[in-house]
Amino acid sequence: MSNKNDLYLEVKKYWASVAGKEGNVDFSTLQAQIETHKRLFNIFQAGSYFFLLFDIYNGEIAEVSPGLFDVLGYTQGELNMEEYVNKIHPEDMPFFLKFEQHLFNFYHGLTVDQIGQYKVQYDLRIKKKNGNYARILIQYIIVNHHGHDLKHSFHLHTDITHIKNEGEPHFSVIGLNGLPSYYDIQKTITSSSSKSLFTAREREILKGVVEGKSSQQLAGELFVSIHTINSHRKNILAKGNVKTPLELVRKAIIEGWI
Template sequence: MKNTPSKYYLTAKKFWKTVVDIETDADPAALHQQIEIHKKLLNVFQAGNYFYFVFNMYSGETDLMSPSVTTMLGYEPEEMSISFLMDCIHPDDKPYFLNFEHKVVEFFKGLPFEKIHCYKVQYDFRIKAKDGRYVRLLHQAVQIDFDEQNFYRTLCLETDISHIKPEGMPCFSIIGLDGEPSYYNIQDAQVFTKSFDRFTKQERVILKGVVEGKSSKMLADELCISLNTVNVHRKNILRKAEVNTPLELVTKAIGEGWI
């Protein structure tokens, strides 16, 4: 679907163009290989449907859109230009989206080259589906094509979390990987203030499993630890999260951007 780019989209495109000076062609085979590698990192919420796309920073458009967008939102892949996607965002969430994208660009511009692959971005917003209802998406993104001067392509995965976070303001976090610091629930007054993880590395793995709906037995088998150890971790996680039930934990983990 062709549409006239909005001022809102053009403003975002100005942010994106500050991190790329040239356009490069995408090798489809290499692109799909990168997608499969990084989907394992991004797809942490099995409880919801998702679609993904590869975003081209130079053009401000997609190089690839997964067919599952039709199942989730009702639109055909060829309809889902970035401009169209942004036009479908809930009016109340558009300022958040624009602000979050600006912060993402500024953050990655300030990273050393060797640290770029150590971070993923996540935030949520509501988008109107083809049938008129609003779906809350958890947007997760990692850089998959970059060099020391340019960010060329980003892999973005959009998960339906409407059933987990039916209301509330959008939340923005930057998650550090491989021991790098994380920045949770970033607000204007505390941009990029480091958060000390309240959970240990093992607890974060367990928390991820709880959000995915896995039982203690499944987690014990996957992690090759005892069922009792998993249950102890789960009790500690509930205590540290200051919640009483797994459902409350999942809701808070989404709302606080812990995953």
């Protein structure tokens, strides 16, 4: 199992937690809400975009619009949610997990009437079919819930690469109809750092490990021997208080070490 699969499985736990039990869906009501939010999202467009309906309980894409091809080069049905998560840039993976962890607590702190009155907004770099990365502004709102059990969210994913081609992801939750908004939340929830735990060289190697690179690849890139790389990897495991590379990757993503 790869580290990217681990990221999907980890974040899926949070989706399942907020979804509660699977229930019947009133699709006519759901479709009416989606059309309303399409009009809301269409007021301002900063670039090419596509819509996505996310089934929170199953952690899966329920529907996606044809714009997916224009933005990322994939056709409808070519990507499931696990594969989409796998396309997140390795450096943005810890941000994504932290954001979803925060939203788990945020939605549970709202009243039932407030749940559909907040728009989530954050950006991530997603790998396109041609191998390049696009910075995608992800905006979504809950459109189907039973009490505090969240069932479906409706997303607008917009390519903002031409506006923001570098820098860390930003995360905000926007209140609608007079509710308070929370901006730049990432400043308070992504403060975990590896700088005090690992040396600069160890951080380079840790990043490579998370990206799935072998000791031989890292040795070639860093112009050192495989023995040196393996020695660093052993020290990283000890400092991270883990026993296997798989445990290391999982903890590195959760703790935001990369």
